[in-house]
Amino acid sequence: MEAAVSSLHLSSPAIHGSLRTSDFMFLGVPKPPSFLNPKLKAFAAIRCQSTSTKEPKAKRNLLDNASNLLTNFLSGGSLGSMPVAEGAVSDLFGRPLFFSLYDWFLEHGSVYKLAFGPKAFVVVSDPIVVKHILRENAFSFDKGVLADILEPIMGKGLIPADLDTWKQRRRVIAPGFHALYLEAMVKVFTDCSGRTTEKFEKLLDGERSRGGDAIELDLEAEFSSLALDIIGLGVFNYDFGSVTKESPVIQAVYGTLFEAEHRSTFYIPYWKIPLARWVVPRQRKFHYDLKIINDCLDGLIRNAKDSRQEADVEKLQQRDYLNIKDASVLRFLVDMRGADVDDRQLRDDLMTMLIAGHETTAAVLTWAVFLLAQNPSKIKKAQAEVDSVLGQESPTFESIKKLEYIRLIIVESLRLYPQPPLLIRRALEEVVLPGGYKGDKDGYTIPAGTDIFISVYNLHRSPYFWDQPHDFVPERFRVQKESEGIEEWAGFDPSRSPGALYPNEIISDFAFLPFGGGPRKCVGDQFALMESTVALAMLLQKFDVELRGSPESVELVTGATIHTKNGLWCKLKRRSNGY
Template sequence: MRATTGGVTEPSSAPEEALPDENFKPEQLKFQDIVSLWVTQILQTYGGKESKDNAPVCEGVIDDLVGGPIFLALYPYFRRYGGVFKLAFGPKVFMVLSDPVIVREVLKEKPFSFDKGVLAEILEPIMGQGLIPAPYAVWKNRRRQLVPGFHKAWLDHMVGLFGHCSNELVRNLDKSAEDGEVVDMEERFCSVSLDIIGLAVFNYDFGSVTKESPIISAVYNCLQEAAHRSTFYFPYWNIPFATDIVPRQREFKQNMKIINETLNGLIQKAQKFEGTEDLEELQNRDYSKVKDPSLLRFLVDIRGADVTDSQLRDDLMTMLIAGHETTAAVLTWGLFCLMQNPELMKRIQADIDEVMGDDDRTPTYDDIQKLESVRLCIAEALRLYPEPPILIRRCLEDVTLPKGAGDAEVTLIKGMDIFISVWNLHRSPECWENPEEFDPFRFKRPFANPGVKDWAGYNPELFTGLYPNEVASDFAFIPFGAGARKCIGDQFAMLEATIAMAMVLRRYDFELTTDPKDIGMTMGATIHTEKGLPEMIATREEMRDAKLDIGYRDFCAHLLIPLNECRRKSFFLPWKCEHERHVYEKCQYKEYMKRVAAMKASKE
């Protein structure tokens, strides 16, 4: 790997030549386009008419939409029909794309032949015309204003902020470890990532690691409503007065009021103070000496009098949701994977110890550059559990696709809805060796497959930043999207996740309190666990201080420490410490039965 030297790399963005000129206007869909598409699809799928798109057809069942996460339902179809197929639900048809060559065509070569389609319709009530759901004209203006905010000086300062918030998480976990509590690490990661977004973007302390506030609850409920709307087959919420009659829609309306009032208050507060409008001065300022280093402050300064509350609100809402959901999810699934590979976790912890030493400090940017194994774990978690697992587009004009791994030349018809299945792409046996395995160091090895026509394979020599992106993988790995509409916060998210993961692994050993198969998955804005990630934790320092042999540093270690302490204090009298011994031995028995069950299952 060629590590980037110096300061933080600039955020990824589309090359300037990929953007159309100022006079460009994308095609617009008309009502007759949609009607024509529906009629064509019905006749092709059910009437025997010759296929215009030439794609294999898979007739979905309603359970694919409402019976569980849809990205899981798409994978068996992908293995059967290949990298491009048509999923039909009556007259409604989605083209599912899971081939890197085809994905490259859509995201990089012809990004403005598509808009966000269904996704924009779902997110508009929440994000307004923020960067994610915005149509081209709005997106172009938004992006031009937002990208400079993620500049080097600001990201350098954010590294310290990430460490500060992660320290709060560590202190909170210390108390849980001391009390022997079962900890839901998904909830803790959600809290710390929300606190980071609050301070970094708004200069607002949610304090969610230690308490819950109404806006936190409102944000999560709105995300759940967005997930509900993305899978419900009829948009009943658009019916007049539905937001006043339907209970869940009344709750959504109330939650949006809480969020809007909070964001509008922060915007008004930021606008009271005058700042400079000089971009170069803003990007070169010493943020350690700035009272309000938030992205909101930067946006208010650079936009000057032209900024509207509505524009800022949409931008901030987008960053609030997108900014904390992705990081929390990748930390959750990264830790989940590491807990199932204790030897790998020990290796990662040893790497962290070597870089950080014995000093009780937070990582610097130089440390992050050296913590390659931690960054690779984050990348591998994003490969196995991409956030989001599906990218949604709608075709604005007919687009003929390259063949890729397939044999047919497929045409996307104007008005057709597209699912880019990142889940399928990241787990494709055509693109990855042993794709179901958690193997962070796969990113240091090249991989090629001549069977995928025009795909360059994965080349570690092109891995030059904080993570291996779509360039190194030739669009087989797109954790933050790709092309002109790629996520502008990818560097921010990788820095944040690397620091948080390094700080918790440096201090704690983790073990699940349930069978990994019982964790389950559900889909909101990202992939969540179905029932949380319950774990027992003991600090590595506690186990060292208690002089526990390596063989006893397991799930029950937090119970052995007080038992040994009691034994020493009672001079090892056998009738003492009955309660502590009973609790520890019960834990050991449960662990033994789990191992027996796992052994039986492996032989079946």
């Protein structure tokens, strides 16, 4: 879950990629500064289908030249011989930043300095260097500006937490996502997915009564509601019921999610200005939404503590989770002996899991359907597997193990549309980074305070480590890939992580990072992958899916995750030869 929200730094106050006219209006400013206006006409109107990001480079204007001169003056000599990509300010406003990072990666290599304004950033697109940062020297880096953005929302939850708090809470939270808990959660996944499919069936029945045989739905919105219901029940035993109804709590959750994204994509952190929370309408609403959620979480925490059944970790992990009324993570955290924690910290933990867990699942399902809808043969192959394994039954923990192709579709979707496309770290001390593939063999010395962008998007589509990097090929994860002479990279080998249901950073030696890696890897990765597998299997079990328009009509934007600009509108029909 850490990875899912880490992308909120994509356009942090230091480097923003999606400034909008409407954002200035919230401040009472009628329009953006005149020098930005031409760049705001089509915010992130990037066609998802496009696999080539090369575009003619804009002619550098006076502002761009001044920006790069300032960067070189302030930081030019601090990163030694590292290649430099001098970005135009205009590069920040025409399309999602990670597309530009990919272009510069192809031009300058796997480790380069990105010069923007008064600051420089190091962009890393190499598994050898990423492994050095995330695993081998994990505690030499922190989250930098990401923590500043998320702290008002998540407090000291796992993602924005300082190192000491993180170490303490990780030891408590990670055991909660144990095998018996995940097995019990499959029932939650199937129940919530069943609500969604039943909703679709009722809509189809209504359409049939009018003589039609298909319905049109925004599946991204439907997946968002499904993910919210699952995370509510699985993490704190609260049924949002968002698939079938609306409530003030649901509206507050989405309001908070939108505000988190807004803060990640706005140029000036105006919410820190004194009185902003009372003067600016959207900030008043944000604090009102936050109060509604906090009141709800506080009540759930009180109820859990009032019925506390204290036990050691081992006994908690051996509970009969399939038959107890409350199998939530909150129940586990409250009942853990010796892990007493104040209500505020529990609230921060729950809020972090709510936001991070919701975003990842909704996004991966959206892009899995988007990719499948363009590949009818792969849909048929997936449906054949679902029919063979499930028949008319709902998925179980054991049947998930047999849904191999469905699982591979999920991870291939995460490869092509990683959630997030970018991770951020800040060096706490002077560090020597490896040069990586085709980089300087002596590496690069970076000073303390340097911000590093780990481009997961670049890693996942690197032509050096993946064959056909832009193509949707779920089967690729079955095949061993040799390192082909790349020093310090071990290649791709599924046998390297025996028993793993899903490919991970170990199997790929950090060329595939769907949930980060190293000590600060997301604790909820298996939860998110399994719920996505169940939801996709149950959708394909009953329905055929087509895009309403062309793939090119689906436009892409980024915030907390990569998502669509106007929804993923699809046509759904009952399967004629399925279940």
